[in-house]
Amino acid sequence: MTTTRDNNLAKRPIPRPDKGVWPGLATPPCLPTRARIAESLFRRVVHPLEVQIVLPGGERLGAGGPGAPVMRIERPAAFFHRLGVGSKIGFGEAYMAGDWTSNQLADLLIPFAARLSILVPRILQRAFRRYTVQRQPREERNTIEGSRRNIQRHYDLTNDLFAAFLDKTMSYSSACFRAGSDDLADGQRHKIDSVLDMAEVGPGMHVLEIGTGWGELAIKAARRGARVTTLTISPTQARLAEERITNAGVDDRVQVLLRDYREVRGSYDAVVSVEMIEAVGDRYWPTYFAQLDELLRPGGRVGLQSITMPHDRMMASRGDYSWIHKYIFPGGMIPSVQAIEDNLRRHSQLRVAARRSFGQDYARTLEHWRRRFLSRWDDIAALGFDDTFRRMWEFYLAYCEAGFRVGYLDVYQFSLQRSCP
Numbered sequence: 087m088t089t090t091r092d093n094n095l096a097k098r099p100i101p102r103p104d105k106g107v108w109p110g111l112a113t114p115p116c117l118p119t120r121a122r123i124a125e126s127l128f129r130r131v132v133h134p135l136e137v138q139i140v141l142p143g144g145e146r147l148g149a150g151g152p153g154a155p156v157m158r159i160e161r162p163a164a165f166f167h168r169l170g171v172g173s174k175i176g177f178g179e180a181y182m183a184g185d186w187t188s189n190q191l192a193d194l195l196i197p198f199a200a201r202l203s204i205l206v207p208r209i210l211q212r213a214f215r216r217y218t219v220q221r222q223p224r225e226e227r228n229t230i231e232g233s234r235r236n237i238q239r240h241y242d243l244t245n246d247l248f249a250a251f252l253d254k255t256m257s258y259s260s261a262c263f264r265a266g267s268d269d270l271a272d273g274q275r276h277k278i279d280s281v282l283d284m285a286e287v288g289p290g291m292h293v294l295e296i297g298t299g300w301g302e303l304a305i306k307a308a309r310r311g312a313r314v315t316t317l318t319i320s321p322t323q324a325r326l327a328e329e330r331i332t333n334a335g336v337d338d339r340v341q342v343l344l345r346d347y348r349e350v351r352g353s354y355d356a357v358v359s360v361e362m363i364e365a366v367g368d369r370y371w372p373t374y375f376a377q378l379d380e381l382l383r384p385g386g387r388v389g390l391q392s393i394t395m396p397h398d399r400m401m402a403s404r405g406d407y408s409w410i411h412k413y414i415f416p417g418g419m420i421p422s423v424q425a426i427e428d429n430l431r432r433h434s435q436l437r438v439a440a441r442r443s444f445g446q447d448y449a450r451t452l453e454h455w456r457r458r459f460l461s462r463w464d465d466i467a468a469l470g471f472d473d474t475f476r477r478m479w480e481f482y483l484a485y486c487e488a489g490f491r492v493g494y495l496d497v498y499q500f501s502l503q504r505s506c507p
Contacts, residue, residue, distance in 0.1 A: 117170050124173070125166040133147065135149060135150070137156070137197055182474050184477070199492045222405055228365070230348060236418075241322060245300070245325075253271040253274060256301070257277070260393075261450070273451070278306050282307055282310065283389075284387065291311075292355050293356045293358060294358070299360070303316075305330065316343070317345050318344060353383045355383055361392065364418050364421070367417050368404060375434045379433075379435055386503075392497070393496070395496070436503065436505070442498065443498045445490050460480065
């Protein structure tokens with residue numbers, strides 16, 4: 087699905103990344119043997135895909151017909167050298183650098199996402215894994231200090247960036263659309279009400295929110311008559327959240343704390359956490375779930391929203407360092423439903439009392455964000471972001487959208503309660 091704006095952006099001349107701002111992208115690596123292997127594998131992979139791959143000189147790859155999404159490889163040598171270093175990072179870096187382009191980026195990525203686990207034969211995956219898969223750097227582990235550094239690399243870019251493409255609720259998680267509606271703000275409010283219902287939030291309760299965002303959930307909980315303590319480790323988010331909470335007239339019922347979830351003590355009637363567990367990292371999931379259990383009063387409930395992925399793919403990629411880690415969410419890890427249930431059972435007395443999934447709503451949410459991001463690019467560029475940043479975020483939003491479209495990614499809301507002794 088493309089727009090006129092998408093096409094105009096794609097037709098701009100592709101500048102090379104600035105060496106001072108993007109030193110690792112300005113000059114592609116030079117590994118001829120790996121590049122030849124990468125090109126051979128790429129040609130094999132795309133042969134059955136319903137896409138058109140166009141190389142300089144007119145050579146075409148892929149099985150796509152006239153209406154299929156088109157990928158134009160502008161600089162083949164740089165593209166295959168980047169893939170040769172590591173496809174999990176090189177493919178996205180090549181898009182950032184302008185080595186390849188597409189006017190239908192999300193549509194193009196869907197066939198790749200649909201076959202993500204089988205693109206390379208398992209025997210070759212095992213053979214080349216040690217040479218092509220990087221491991222997460224130790225400095226990006228989610229210790230208390232590491233988490234602050236990781237979160238600030240994304241959320242502290244500037245509030246104005248996020249305001250440019252989010253809806254007026256400033257919600258940076260999946261909407262849950264009502265039947266027949268495509269209104270993003272309404273879908274976000276519906277999502278918030280749903281997760282608050284999962285935690286049975288009502289008047290007179292003291293609610294803990296882990297992951298403030300920009301304050302919309304805390305505002306909604308306060309308007310239900312609850313008192314809210316909400317946690318963030320992003321100073322930039324905290325400032326705008328406090329401003330929005332004050333403007334909503336509920337600052338007497340909401341306290342924003344710059345504090346890690348591991349530093350909190352107390353007892354709460356309900357705990358709510360929306361798409362924060364992905365930033366915890368699998369090494370710290372036991373601590374996270376034990377803390378939920380510790381902070382929840384007897385009879386209380388947890389409302390948890392999480393992106394999920396299939397358990398076998400989660401296990402296969404555990405500890406890997408991907409393009410998303412390097413450029414978007416350092417230290418992150420998407421859990422599977424099984425991983426959530428296993429950690430609950432092993433490290434808490436909490437169990438899943440109810441659940442719902444709405445992954446296709448996330449695909450629609452990401453499409454809204456991507457279109458808004460591109461349509462507001464001139465405003466975003468005025469904040470000091472360059473064309474390499476634009477391609478990075480366009481790839482990020484389209485890549486995630488494709489993952490939800492094909493069901494490789496999903497999103498769940500869980501209601502957690504303590505099991506009977």
